[in-house]
Amino acid sequence: MVIYQENITADYQQHFEDDYNVIIYAGEEPNIKEIHAHSIILRYRSQYFRAAFSPNWAKKENGTYILEKPNISGTIFQIILGYIYKGKVDFSQIERTQYIELLKAADELGFDKIVENLQKYLIENQNEYLNKDPMGLLKLILPYEEFKLLKNYCLNIMCQEAEKFFENERLLITSPQILELLLQQDNLALEEIDIWKYLIKYAHAQNPNIELEPSKWTKDDIEIMKQSIGSYIPLIRFQNISTKDYFDKINPYEKLLKLVSKNIWKFYSVSNVGLDSSIITPHQRDHLYSLFVNWISQNDKIYKTRKFIQYEFKLILRGSRDGFIGDSFHYRCDNKGATIIIAKIKNSNKLVGGYNPLDWEGRGSKSTSDSFIFLFENYKNINSGKISRVIDTKRAVRCFRRWGPIFGAYNTTMKSNDLAMNSNGEWVSISSSYPNLNIPNKFNVDDYEVFQVVKRKY
Numbered sequence: 001m002v003i004y005q006e007n008i009t010a011d012y013q014q015h016f017e018d019d020y021n022v023i024i025y026a027g028e029e030p031n032i033k034e035i036h037a038h039s040i041i042l043r044y045r046s047q048y049f050r051a052a053f054s055p056n057w058a059k060k061e062n063g064t065y066i067l068e069k070p071n072i073s074g075t076i077f078q079i080i081l082g083y084i085y086k087g088k089v090d091f092s093q094i095e096r097t098q099y100i101e102l103l104k105a106a107d108e109l110g111f112d113k114i115v116e117n118l119q120k121y122l123i124e125n126q127n128e129y130l131n132k133d134p135m136g137l138l139k140l141i142l143p144y145e146e147f148k149l150l151k152n153y154c155l156n157i158m159c160q161e162a163e164k165f166f167e168n169e170r171l172l173i174t175s176p177q178i179l180e181l182l183l184q185q186d187n188l189a190l191e192e193i194d195i196w197k198y199l200i201k202y203a204h205a206q207n208p209n210i211e212l213e214p215s216k217w218t219k220d221d222i223e224i225m226k227q228s229i230g231s232y233i234p235l236i237r238f239q240n241i242s243t244k245d246y247f248d249k250i251n252p253y254e255k256l257l258k259l260v261s262k263n264i265w266k267f268y269s270v271s272n273v274g275l276d277s278s279i280i281t282p283h284q285r286d287h288l289y290s291l292f293v294n295w296i297s298q299n300d301k302i303y304k305t306r307k308f309i310q311y312e313f314k315l316i317l318r319g320s321r322d323g324f325i326g327d328s329f330h331y332r333c334d335n336k337g338a339t340i341i342i343a344k345i346k347n348s349n350k351l352v353g354g355y356n357p358l359d360w361e362g363r364g365s366k367s368t369s370d371s372f373i374f375l376f377e378n379y380k381n382i383n384s385g386k387i388s389r390v391i392d393t394k395r396a397v398r399c400f401r402r403w404g405p406i407f408g409a410y411n412t413t414m415k416s417n418d419l420a421m422n423s424n425g426e427w428v429s430i431s432s433s434y435p436n437l438n439i440p441n442k443f444n445v446d447d448y449e450v451f452q453v454v455k456r457k458y
Contacts, residue, residue, distance in 0.1 A: 022065045026077035033074025048110040072105045091121040119149040162190045172205035183235035192240035313451035324425030329404040334361040343448035351379035371396040375437040392433035408433035
């Protein structure tokens with residue numbers, strides 16, 4: 001939307017200079033501009049002016065209202081007056097340097113439609129302007145409650161490019177409100193341990209005389225650091241940090257953690273995130289874990305956010321340890337609820353598998369719209385992963401005692417399902433209930449693993 005237009009009963013523009021009874025002095029010396037208007041029109045169009053022309057507020061000289069607005073320039077006031085009289089604002093004719101001033105003026109004078117639609121215009125048409133300095137822009141608009149659209153836009157840009165902004169020295173001296181807002185965001189694209197390290201860096205920037213090594217801190221040092229970052233510590237999502245990183249990089253600061261330490265220790269004594277897999281390399285485990293959680297959360301994009309770390313994957317079967325026959329599968333996986341299965345195709349880097357949100361107990365087909373199967377052409381490259389969500393939901397998964405996991409309907413001609421392990425540990429695949437991923441029709445595996453998927457409680 002370049003031009004915002006309202007339907008008003010009349011065009012009052014022609015009456016600007018006719019019988020005016022309001023003089024507005026807009027701006028500061030030496031750029032004060034005298035503007036003429038009509039109190040009846042201003043009152044009709046704005047609650048602000050209804051109050052401004054009340055006996056308790058208004059200043060009158062010879063029957064004319066006198067209003068001084070040094071904080072609003074003459075140019076901006078003319079734009080607003082044009083809107084009052086014509087119900088129209090052409091945002092494309094406004095200079096970039098005037099966007100924020102117009103927003104602030106419209107907010108002060110109670111013109112919510114200008115505030116809302118100018119924000120939409122900027123987001124839709126002025127990305128280059130907004131993206132140039134989202135941190136500086138956020139600082140300017142932070143005190144204004146009605147600028148939510150722009151605030152969220154700036155926060156999203158900073159979260160998407162979090163590493164760039166967190167490395168910016170300006171953030172070390174930014175307002176506490178901006179830092180708090182950033183730490184509250186689910187889509188802050190940083191590893192949680194890196195957020196913690198930044199927070200410590202921020203604390204030292206506020207208190208440069210305190211030793212970098214926490215073991216050397218005095219009691220006074222500890223209190224000073226608590227005052228600097230104590231309110232931010234509960235915003236760190238410790239459940240997203242590995243046990244090793246916690247004990248190596250966070251535990252040395254245990255004296256700062258008294259407010260949340262009980263919950264942290266409870267978490268680390270129970271479980272840890274990730275995939276306890278011998279099929280994939282340690283380097284790939286975190287990437288695949290995050291991707292699987294995204295897929296389970298109905299998000300097929302490959303990116304990580306803090307919000308998605310919400311499941312624990314418990315290894316309940318490993319073929320090389322527990323056997324490759326259907327009986328061992330059901331012995332270990334029945335009545336375990338949701339599971340995700342990964343299998344490495346023999347003599348290749350291909351990884352296949354699927355997610356069953358139900359369970360493997362019983363006999364016959366089970367219905368769900370949340371199951372999926374997947375294929376990685378090269379499991380070392382997370383971007384080679386392809387997901388196939390069920391389309392024949394009535395036959396999403398099938399349970400037979402002597403077979404292993406079965407996804408999709410049985411194709412009587414090809415004698416196969418979308419993905420299945422038969423009673424002898426051989427794997428077969430023919431597209432039926434899921435879109436075709438071009439999984440090999442018959443194959444053996446080096447190993448396969450089944451993980452119980454448990455929604456975590458913090």
